[in-house]
Amino acid sequence: MQIDWADYPRVHAGRLNLLIHLIAVPLFIGAVVCGLLAASRGDPVSVLISIAIGLIAMALQGRGHKLEAEPPRPFSGPLNFMRRWFMEQFIIFPVFLLTGRWWRQFMRSGRMDGDES
Secondary structure, three states: OOOOOOHHHHOOOOHHHHHHHHHHHHHHHHHHHHHHHHHHHOOHHHHHHHHHHHHHHHHHHHHHHHOOOOOOOOOOOHHHHHHHHHHHHHHHHHHHHHOOHHHHHHHHOOOOOOOOO
8 A cells, every 4th residue: 555645644734634643543553552562461451442442542543634635545445445545554554654744734734624615
């Protein structure tokens, strides 16, 4: 799957959405890692808690995207959703953050709601 870096800042333009992602992506990653560890230990309660936290992180990101002027490309199906979702969480956003692109995008955006007018 090709990463479209040109499209990523377009759908992550608002400061509030960027801040939401800054919190929600690590939350999702942590939930997945903790859920896998809990499953390997046979701890169903911790697995369920991890799933709940992961769903909260997903909902937060969805809410952030609703604030944007331009929505992301629609998903073409469940497999496309899974592939794109996990790619964004574990590769695209961390690279976006660690390369300084997140900070540049945050500083470029003048408003919390994504509206730069």
